[in-house]
Amino acid sequence: MTALHPTLERAHALIEFGRHDQALALLGRHLAEDPGDIRAWVKLSYCHLHADEPEKAMEAADEALRLAPEDYGALLLRAQAMVRNGGWLDVEPVLREAVRVAPEESYARAMLADAVWRVSLVRYARETGGGGKISFSDTERVTREAADLAMEALRLGPEDIYAHEIAQRIASTSGNSTVSDQLDEAILRIDPTHSAALARQTEKAAQAPGVGAGRAAELYADALAGQPDHPFMQQQLDRATYRLLRGTRWLALLCLVLAGGMINLFPSDDQPAPELPLPIGQRLWSMVIMAVIWGFGAWRRYRKLRAGVQLNVRSLIRRGRWARVVLAQSGWAMLCAVLIAGPPWTDLPVPRLLFWAGIVPIAATILFDKKKAR
Incomplete structure (x- = not known):
């Protein structure tokens, strides 16, 4: 293996430390003295690419390819610079040449698969007029x-993450969920913190049949432990937490109906109203039942949640206006239930008014905020 020029070694060290601007200056001076140094042009292209200067990266890669048309590094950098410059639909010839030059390299082949996949879908859309949604069978055929x-x-x-990502994306768009899931699992075996694969697998587990809001919230909280800044999983955790808060409203409604049923707010010939006021023992018993409903339905469930979900419950209440609205509705409905069941009412108009006062605010918003929970 040919030793690098000392200047290139210094440039390589600067690149390793992320000092691309200093490496660019050093390489520029070196190439002014020795414009035939292929490796210097390749490193210059790499620096421009990581400095978000794709056009200059292409120019440097072209200079390297002019000196050595079959240089794999220069071909790959040319392709990456084209992609960075919005050239996915034109990069295929460069990638095919890179695959021909280095057929044993997985990255260039994975990138070629990515390009062919994109071009195939665009070509199909143009041929069909771009109207309608492409079926899974057509996608599989086209790609x-x-x-x-x-x-x-x-x-x-x-062990190439990029190759797994492209294969997963192709399988997913073709409707092959089994292969897509297997590839996600393989990605996570290689990189347990891979954000996209982790998000997909977590969402799949959280949306499986029979998974409640509490379990879904715990799944998203576990995923966020490894990716604390992942916006999608934070959003999904907030939605699952909001569903938990909505559950307290159903408990309040249950208590409200229980209180109304105990006093029989809407008597009929078959079920006449009981003699009022109700005995204190019966009123106290209804309060005990409501306390049990809240103790097991809300407090015990909250205490069993993991610490991360409990923290998000409190955080969402501070951040989310609708979370506070739901809690306020729950509290108001419970207050109305207690006021119906507790005092020794001698007639029905006031407790009946309390019943409707507790139920109407919830009924007015329940369909609207159900969409927010989704």
């Missing part, structure tokens, strides 16, 4: 070459 390239990239680089 078959891309899928084959991705599988070959996986064979060449079984």
Whole structure:
């Protein structure tokens, strides 16, 4: 292996520390003295690419390719610079040349699969006029070459995250959920903190049949422990937490109906109203039942939640206006239930008014905020 020029070694060290501007200046001076140094042009292209200057990165890569048309590094950087400059639809020839030059490399093949996948879908949309939604069967047919390239990239680089990402994306758009899930699991085995795969797997588990709001919130909280700044999972955790808070409102409604049923607010010929006022023992018993409903339905459930979910419950109440509205409605409905069941009422108009006062605010918003919980 040929030793690098000392200037290139210093530039490489600067690149390793992320000092791309200093490396650019050093490489520029070196190339002014030795414009035929291929490796210097490749490193210059790399620096421009990471400085978010894709056009200059392409120019440097082109200079390297002019000196060595089959240089794999220069070809790959040319392709990456084209992509960064919005050239996914034109990059395929460069990537095919990179694959020809280095057929054992997985990254170039995975990138080619990505490009072919995008081009195939765009071409199909243009041919069909771009109207309507493409079916899974058509997607699988149109992207078959891309899928084959991705599988070959996986064979060449079984630990290559990018190859797994492209294969998963192709499988997902083709409706192959089984393969998509397997690839996500493989990604997470390689990188347990991979944000996209973690989000997909967490969402799948949280939306599985029979998974309640509490369990869904715990799943998202666990995922956020590894990715604390992930906006999607924080949003999903907030939604699951909001569903938990909405559950307290149903408990309040249950207590309200229980109080109304105890006093029989709406008597009929078959079920006449009881003699008022109700005995104190019966009124106290109804209060005990309501306390049990809240103790097991809300407090005990809250205490069983993990610490992260409990913290998010309090955080969402501070941050979310509708979370506070739901809690206020729950509290108001419970107050109305207590006022119906507790005092020794001698007639029905006032407790009946309290019943409607407790139920109407919830009924007015329950359908609207159900959409927010979704």
